[in-house]
Amino acid sequence: MEVTLSVLATPPLPVLEQIFITSSNRTALWDQKRLPGLRCRSYERAEQLQCSLDHECECLPAESQVVCKCKDDEIMNTYQSIDNVLPATREQVRFLAHPRHGVMTKINQDVSAEIIVNVKEAIDDSITEVTDDICTIENTHLVGCYQCSKGATTAVKCTSTFQAVTAEIECGEDSFTVPCSPSGQISQLAFLMENARVQMQCTVKCGSRVNFFEVTGILKYVHKLHGNPMVYVQQKHNKTSEFRWPDVNHIVDIYLQWYKSLLCTVAVVALALLLTYMYVTTACGRIMRFFLCIIARILACVWKTVQCMSSFLVRRVCLSSNGTMKEKGLEKLL
Incomplete structure (x- = not known):
C-alpha cells in the first residue's frame, strides 16, 4: 500500500496575489492598483539598468513650451506605513520575511490536503466508519478593530465527547474548521468587521448534532495618518485617501444608553x-x-x-x- 500526498491546497484568498516591494533589508506590501514607473525583470537587470520606463504624464502646450505633470510613485512612503511593512497581518494570513524565498505566508486555518492511497492487493471487504461525535464551544469574546486590515480575533476552545475530531464552525458568511478533543483544543478565529458592536450566533458540529455559541465584543476604531500632513492638502489629481469614518451608529447608541x-x-x-x-x-x-x-x-x-x-x-x-x-x-x- 502506498500513501501519496497529491495536493496541499490553500483557501482561495485574493490576498495571496499580493505584490511586494523590497529593499536591501525591508519588504513591504505594494498597492496592486499602482504600477511602478521603472520596471525591472530581475535584480541583475536593475543593476545594469535594463529596465522599462512606464510613466504617466499629462502634457499641455503653454506658448513656446510644453508643461508636463508626471505621476510621482513616492515609493518611500510605502515603507513609512507601519501596516505595510513586513511582518504584516491580514485576515487569516500573516506575511513574514524569509531569508531565502523573500516572503513567506502563514495560514492558520482552512488548508486542505488530498491523499491518494494505492493498494496493490485485491480488496475483498471494505469497512466504512462514520464518526458521530458531539462538539461544544463556549461563548467567547471578540478583540480587535473594525474597518481595518488586521481585523478582529477570538480564541475558541472546542471540546468533543469521545475522540479527537475536526469540527466545522459557521458564523454567518464565515466558515472555519478547527480541531476538537475531549480535553479541548484552542484555535484562533479571524474576522473582518464593519461595525463596532458585534453579536454573532455561530454553530459548531462534528457529526449530526449542531450546537450553538455566541461571539460578542466591542471593537476599536483605529486610523492613523502616517507621513507628512501637508500631503493631504496638496493638489494632486491622482491622490487617493483610505480614510474610513468610525461607526457613528455605535457612538449614538452609547450616548442614548x-x-x-x-x-x-x-x-x-x-x-x-x-x-x-x-x-x-x-x-x-x-x-x-x-x-x-x-x-x-x-x-x-x-x-x-x-x-x-x-x-x-x-x-x-x-x-x-x-x-x-x-x-x-x-x-x-x-
Whole structure:
C-alpha cells in the first residue's frame, strides 16, 4: 500500500496575489492598483539598468513650451506605513520575511490536503466508519478593530465527547474548521468587521448534532495618518485617501444608553452648587454675628476685670490712708 500526498491546497484568498516591494533589508506590501514607473525583470537587470520606463504624464502646450505633470510613485512612503511593512497581518494570513524565498505566508486555518492511497492487493471487504461525535464551544469574546486590515480575533476552545475530531464552525458568511478533543483544543478565529458592536450566533458540529455559541465584543476604531500632513492638502489629481469614518451608529447608541446617567449627574452637580451657594450666603452673616458676640463678651470680661482691679486699688489706697491718720492721732494724744 502506498500513501501519496497529491495536493496541499490553500483557501482561495485574493490576498495571496499580493505584490511586494523590497529593499536591501525591508519588504513591504505594494498597492496592486499602482504600477511602478521603472520596471525591472530581475535584480541583475536593475543593476545594469535594463529596465522599462512606464510613466504617466499629462502634457499641455503653454506658448513656446510644453508643461508636463508626471505621476510621482513616492515609493518611500510605502515603507513609512507601519501596516505595510513586513511582518504584516491580514485576515487569516500573516506575511513574514524569509531569508531565502523573500516572503513567506502563514495560514492558520482552512488548508486542505488530498491523499491518494494505492493498494496493490485485491480488496475483498471494505469497512466504512462514520464518526458521530458531539462538539461544544463556549461563548467567547471578540478583540480587535473594525474597518481595518488586521481585523478582529477570538480564541475558541472546542471540546468533543469521545475522540479527537475536526469540527466545522459557521458564523454567518464565515466558515472555519478547527480541531476538537475531549480535553479541548484552542484555535484562533479571524474576522473582518464593519461595525463596532458585534453579536454573532455561530454553530459548531462534528457529526449530526449542531450546537450553538455566541461571539460578542466591542471593537476599536483605529486610523492613523502616517507621513507628512501637508500631503493631504496638496493638489494632486491622482491622490487617493483610505480614510474610513468610525461607526457613528455605535457612538449614538452609547450616548442614548447613558444619557439618563448624564442627566442625573448634571442634576446632582447643579443641586450641590445651589445648596453650597445658599449655605455660603446665609452662613457668612451667622459667622460674623458669632465672632462679634465672642469679641463683645471678651471686651466685657476685660472691662469687668479692669473695674474690679481699679476698685480694689482704690480701697487699698483708702485703707492705707486711714491707717496713717489714726497713727498720727494717737501720737498727738500721747
